[in-house]
Each structure stands twice: as C-alpha cells, then as structure tokens.
Amino acid sequence: MARISPLIILPPAIFAALAGLFAAGMLRDNPDELPSALIGREAPLTETGTLSGKPPFDPAVLSDGEVKLVNFWASWCAPCRVEHPNLAELAEGGLPVYGINYKDDPQKAAAFLAELGDPYRAIGTDDGRVARDWGVYGVPETFVVDGEGRILERMAGPVTQRAIADRLQPALDQAASR
Numbered sequence: 001m002a003r004i005s006p007l008i009i010l011p012p013a014i015f016a017a018l019a020g021l022f023a024a025g026m027l028r029d030n031p032d033e034l035p036s037a038l039i040g041r042e043a044p045l046t047e048t049g050t051l052s053g054k055p056p057f058d059p060a061v062l063s064d065g066e067v068k069l070v071n072f073w074a075s076w077c078a079p080c081r082v083e084h085p086n087l088a089e090l091a092e093g094g095l096p097v098y099g100i101n102y103k104d105d106p107q108k109a110a111a112f113l114a115e116l117g118d119p120y121r122a123i124g125t126d127d128g129r130v131a132r133d134w135g136v137y138g139v140p141e142t143f144v145v146d147g148e149g150r151i152l153e154r155m156a157g158p159v160t161q162r163a164i165a166d167r168l169q170p171a172l173d174q175a176a177s178r
Contacts, residue, residue: 036153043070043143044133048100048124051109057098057124063149067175068096069168070143071120071159073129074104075112077139081159084116090164091119095172099123102131102139144171146178 038044045059052166062068073080081124090098099120101109108174113120134143137156144153153171155163 024176032117035040038143039154041072041151042149043145043151046129046130046133048126048130049124051101053110054113054118054120055120055122057100059133061072061122061146062145065147066096067147068098070098070100070134070145072102072126072134072136072139072141074102074139076104077102079158081116081141082121083140083142083160086161086164088117088119090118090159090168091121096121100130100134102120102124102136103128121145128135142168144168144175146175 022064043059043062045062047059048057062070069087069090071083073083087097095124097119099122099146101123103126134141135154142155142159142160146152152175153167155167157163161170
C-alpha cells in the first residue's frame with residue numbers, strides 16, 4: 001500500500017487557511033475602516049511644530065468647549081487635495097477645523113494652502129510623532145473632537161460629501177446633543 005507523504009497535504013492546508021483569512025477580512029462590517037483605540041478617550045496633547053505665517057496649533061484648544069475637527073494632511077497627498085473643498089465648506093459653516101501638516105516640506109505646504117485656500121483655524125506640523133500618538137495610519141485622517149477634548153470619531157480617507165453625511169455629521173450631532 002502506498003503511503004501519502006505529509007508534505008503533499010501541506011500546500012492545500014496553507015491555501016485553505018489563507019482563503020479563510022481573506023474571506024473573514026472581506027466579511028467584516030466595515031472593511032474600509034481601520035480600528036482606533038482612541039475613540040472615547042482624550043485626544044493626545046502632543047506639541048506640534050509651526051508653519052510659517054500660520055497660526056500655531058495649541059493642543060489646549062482641544063478642550064476649549066467647542067466641537068471641532070482635527071485633520072492630518074500633506075501637500076503631497078492626492079486625497080488631501082480632493083477633500084480640501086469639503087473642509088473649507090465645513091469651516092465656512094462655522095465648524096472649527098484644525099490642521100496637522102504631516103511629514104511635508106514647509107514651502108510646499110504653504111503653496112498648497114495658497115492655491116486651495118486655508119480652512120484651518122490653526123496648523124501644526126508633524127515629523128511623524130504626533131500622528132503616531134493619534135494612531136494615524138496615513139493621510140488624510142480626520143478626527144471629531146468634543147469640547148472636552150475627547151475623540152468621538154476617526155475617519156481614515158478623504159472627507160467627501162458622503163463621508164460628511166454618513167460619518168462626520170452623526171458624530172457632530174451626537175457631540176452637540178451632549
């Protein structure tokens with residue numbers, strides 16, 4: 001009788017395990033969203049650098065009593081360019097928007113704002129340390145922060161009209177009802 005080598009079973013077993021992992025990932029509730037351990041916690045109060053000619057970001061503003069957005073962005077980021085008009089619209093509507101410029105050349109960041117407008121009340125610069133403290137995976141990422149400095153929502157990806165309606169506005173409404 002021929003004996004089957006255990007090595008013959010190994011490739012199909014590895015394939016089945018990988019297929020199971022891929023299927024589990026595709027069947028998650030929201031496969032586009034990365035988890036955040038900071039929801040419901042106080043926002044990190046990490047000091048940022050400054051962008052010449054712009055009001056500096058003071059972490060104390062996070063607990064000033066106003067609901068706000070904190071947006072991580074960069075001039076080299078194409079989705080940041082896409083979301084910029086929506087951030088400007090939110091800021092024009094009275095929502096405070098604060099920017100953290102992530103790993104960017106200061107002249108290019110200033111040129112980006114000169115070209116597209118500046119929706120930010122204040123801007124901080126970051127070499128990666130601030131983003132790490134906030135749990136940022138990449139730019140753009142936007143956080144809804146309540147008036148007491150707690151993070152209510154984290155949104156990875158550009159702020160689109162759909163994202164405003166589906167994600168940001170419910171979090172802003174929840175914060176306003178507190």
